[in-house]
Amino acid sequence: MQAHEIETFDIARPPAAFRDDPFPYYAALLAHAPVLRQPDGSVLLSRHADLDRIYRDVVRFSSDKREVFAPKFGRASPLYEHHTTSLVFNDPPLHTRVRKIMTSALTPRAISRMEPGLNAAVDALLDQMAGKDEVDLIADYAAAIPVEIIGNLLDVPHEERGPLRDWSLAILGALEPDLDRGGLDRGNRAVAEFIIYLEDLVARRRAVPGDPDTDVLTRLIQGTDGRESLSERELLHNCIFILNAGHETTSNLIGNTLALLHDHMDARRELLKEPDLISRAIEESLRFLSPNQFGNRATIEPVEIGGVCIDAGTNLHLCIGAANRDSTVFDAPDQFDIRRHPNRHLAFAGGPHVCVGLTLARLEGRIAIRRFLDRHPDYQLVGHRQSGGRIRFRGYSALPAQL
Ligand code: HEM
Structure with missing residues (x-):
């Protein structure tokens, strides 16, 4: 792709081909326009070094999205209330308060205690798939595992987990840069329904508290020292x-x-021969097809990045997917290399907002892939694989396969 073609790239109105295969665009951004001004005044950044620095620098870059979300969602909307109250889109003090409680419940000890349940959940799904002529690796496997694990984390009763995935898809879908009216309505409805459900769940948990060492909901209700430290709204939105x-x-x-x-x-074949490569394989998958392709920050003061002067209050799109293919950090970045080491990818971002669930996500990934390959070393994808169709989140919505 030529320099003049990428210089007009607009993340709010990307070319049709971008959704399916953004990587040629990322390569062109890295080569010709790593700091690209967008028509709405925001700036699109793609270099690893720029993202890494921005994620760590909370003095000059803010996670507070009120100014960005007000025109996108409307200040009176459920989506606005939700996204501006969750820790990820806040700076201190709310971010610090919520994060402290979450990390205190997601300690390595608490996560290792989840391992037997995770193994059992994965094996149960593998048993259910056994003997079927054709399966969908997303609906039958990949999507079912996190519902189980995250449901356990907040101890959501099994029979109540049905709507969680659709609510989640609708609420996170509303963060897409090219959100349409239908997506906005689905997102608002999902927040409203989720809140009604959680009000009831929280009331039940207050009446019968769980073990705060393993039940994140009880921990969020009680805070770190047994005193409630989140308001009701903060509690509900951070559970969501x-x-x-x-x-x-x-x-x-x-x-x-x-x-x-x-x-x-x-x-x-390498992984089947050397199962211990699983950790590196998971890291390489995180780098190569990062589930989160974009993050955002806003400048707190005027800054200069790559020779471009950027005003205070500017929205920055941080292209994790491109940074993870930056050849100044990764040799042969377009090669999927399960032996890659070191692998300094930014799939979990970095700095004070680095993903709280990264240890759990890695564990889920390792167990899901290892146990799947143990049972089905010769699986084949068949028919049409369906992309999730998102820009911010990269994944498939259907992967038909024969085992
Ligand atoms: C492969 C799976 C995952 C990926 C790729 C991922 C990615 C990310 C990224 C990129 C961020 C930083 C957002 C930002 O500041 O701009 C983040 C934050 C966060 N993630 Fe994850 N995540 C994953 C799994 C999980 C899981 C399993 C949990 C919960 C158990 C979780 C909980 C969180 C929380 C609470 C934050 C907010 C942290 C903060 O703002 O301080 N994530 N994640």
């Missing part, structure tokens, strides 16, 4: 956020890795 954050992202990690190990038979 944690339920959503661990859903689509992790199911995309599992689905993307299964697709990659179909398309790269050499990598699958």
Whole structure:
């Protein structure tokens, strides 16, 4: 792609081909326009070094999205209230308060205690798929695992988990840069329904608290020192956020890795021969097809990036998908190499907002892929694989396969 073609690239109105295959566009951005001014005044950034620095610098770059979300969602909308109250789109003090509670419940010890349940959940799904002529690796496997794990994390009763995935898809879908009216309505409806459900769940948990060491909902209700430290709204919206954050992202990690190990038979053979390569394979999948392709920050003061002067209050689109293919950091970045080491990808972002669930997500990815390959080393994708159709989140909505 030539320089003049990429210089008019607009993330709010991307070319049709971008959705299916953004990587040639990322390569052109990195080569010709790593700091690209957008028609709405925002700036699109793609270099690894720029993103890495911005994620760590909370003095000059803010996560507060009120100014961006007000025109997008409308200040009185459920989506606006939700996204501007969740920790990910806040700076201190709210971010610090919520994050402290979440990390105190997601300790390595708490996560290792989840491992037997995770193994059992994965095996149950593998049993259900056994003997079927054709399966959908997303609906039957990749999407079902995080629902189970995140549901357990907040101890949502099994029979109540049905709507969680659709709510999550609708609420996170509203973050797409090219949101349409239908997406906006679905997102608002999902927040409203989710809140009604959680008000009831929280009331039940207050009446009968769980173990705060393992039940994140009880921990969020009680705070870190047994005193409630979140308001009711903060509590409900951050429950929604944690339920959503661990859903689509992790199911995309599992689905993307299964697709990659179909398309790269050499990598699958290596992994079958050397199962200990699984951790590196998961890291490479996170880099190569990052479930989150974009993040955002706003400038707090005027800054200069790559020779471009950017005013205070400017919205920055941080292209994680491009940064993870930056050849100044990764040798042969377009090659899927399950031995790659070190692998300094930014799939979980970095700095004070680095993903709270990264240890859990990695564990889910390793267990899901290892146990799947143990049972089905010769699986083949068949028919039409359906892309999730998103820009911000990268994954498949259907992966038909024969085992
Ligand atoms: C492969 C799976 C996952 C990916 C790729 C991923 C990616 C990310 C990224 C890029 C961020 C930073 C957003 C930003 O500041 O701009 C983030 C934040 C977050 N993630 Fe994840 N995530 C994954 C799984 C999970 C899971 C399983 C959980 C929950 C158990 C989780 C909980 C969170 C939370 C609570 C935050 C907000 C942290 C903060 O703002 O301080 N994530 N994640």
